[in-house]
Amino acid sequence: MMRPLISLIVFLTLLMAAPGYAQESSQELQVITTLADVIRPAGLFFSFILIIVVWIFLNVIKKIVTELTDVFAERRLLFQKILLFVQFIIYFATFATAILLSFDISKELLAIMGGTLAVAIGFAMKDLAASIVAGITIMFDRPFQVGDRVRFGGEYGDVINIGLRSVKLQTLNDDVVTIPNNVFLSDITASGNYGELDMQIQIEFFVDPHQDLVKAEKIIRENAALSKFIYLNKPIVVNISQVIMENFIAYQLTLKLYVLDTRYEKNLQTDITLRVKEQFELHGIKLPSLQISNERLRVS
CATH class of the missing domain: 3.30.70.100 (Alpha-Beta Plaits)
Structure with missing residues (x-):
């Protein structure tokens, strides 16, 4: 009873938002209809409740970690790393659980999600691939080396690491600045010592x-x-x-x-x-x- 109603609501909403929708391909309409059919209304409600509970839980964890860092100041960085790891696990588990509760997993839904995921990964990999290629270029061209004091993009400090994706620069204020490798290919870099101590x-x-x-x-x-x-x-x-x-x-x-x-x-x-x-x-x-x-x- 609910699924046909959801399908009708989704269809009418898109029809009002885009008057020319009737002229679009039947393939897009089929994708929208498939999404409406696999939605679980009760699952959406429980997913909403789950997100609220997780949000409250994370805030409690953050307060506990803050209190621990005040008591054990020397362990502050360790606590922050553990908190970051726990947050990542909770976010992933919550997202996966919400998907399973809200949608009736089928071959059609997997095909739609797979296509969307492939496009998202493609956009993300574009910048990553450019940085990797630039990192290889930097290693062969050697405009600077680890230990060099360089000036780039308003930052001034020592190169402490050259990776495939980025270069880490430690400024005179003791800040660690991470710069993507592909940025170096389109800007001027000045090296003060170029491999020398003096x-x-x-x-x-x-x-x-x-x-x-x-x-x-x-x-x-x-x-x-x-x-x-x-x-x-x-x-x-x-x-x-x-x-x-x-x-x-x-x-x-x-x-x-x-x-x-x-x-x-x-x-x-x-x-x-x-x-x-x-x-x-x-x-x-x-x-x-x-x-x-x-x-x-x-x-x-």
């Missing part, structure tokens, strides 16, 4: 245009060589250029040197910056400022 970095200093630039350059070079994080087997270079900062002029001194290990990049920058600042103050070398420039303008 890497060139730049540190910029600015001084007032009326200061002794020769002395400032000497201070920067000498203090750079004193840092324990510098790689002395490669040259230390200081380039000087004139720049306009807002509405006043300054001199930019760019220090180029090599860090002993990419892990010490920020340590080297901090060490040299503190040393140079202290020596600039000791020798009376002033930094550029709008106040100094305005005072000179008034005097002139």
Whole structure:
């Protein structure tokens, strides 16, 4: 009694939503009729109840895990992994149970579900296949290697893993960023060290245009060589250029040197910056400022 009624409701709904439905192929109509015939109204109701019960159960489990992580902080990651695994199992079991309760499994239904599943897998596999092909290309072309410090898509950090599907990048903030391999084929990647431990970095200093630039350059070079994080087997270079900062002029001194290990990049920058600042103050070398420039303008 209920199945013919459901068939009629499904048919009328689709007919109202699409006036041109009557002109479509009889094969599509047969698929819709088959779906209506295999639906179990009582099973739909019990499936709805099952989903509510599972949702409540998962919320209770999450609260328990949250309390456990507060008590056993050192086991937090383990509890989260277990929770994720349990959730996946429950989701799968609930979905399978709901399907079995709501539909009368038949050859026709299996054929329809199989076709839908094949299309879904095809779309999902398209991106996966592209990433795998890109991963193989990266392994042969080697634009970067594991351990390289690279800059890509706004992210900057060390490559910790190159897989068939993705590359894992650990940023200087200790975040692990996962990037699909196929993205690397269409964008520019900069590798700072390319398989070496040492890497060139730049540190910029600015001084007032009326200061002794020769002395400032000497201070920067000498203090750079004193840092324990510098790689002395490669040259230390200081380039000087004139720049306009807002509405006043300054001199930019760019220090180029090599860090002993990419892990010490920020340590080297901090060490040299503190040393140079202290020596600039000791020798009376002033930094550029709008106040100094305005005072000179008034005097002139």
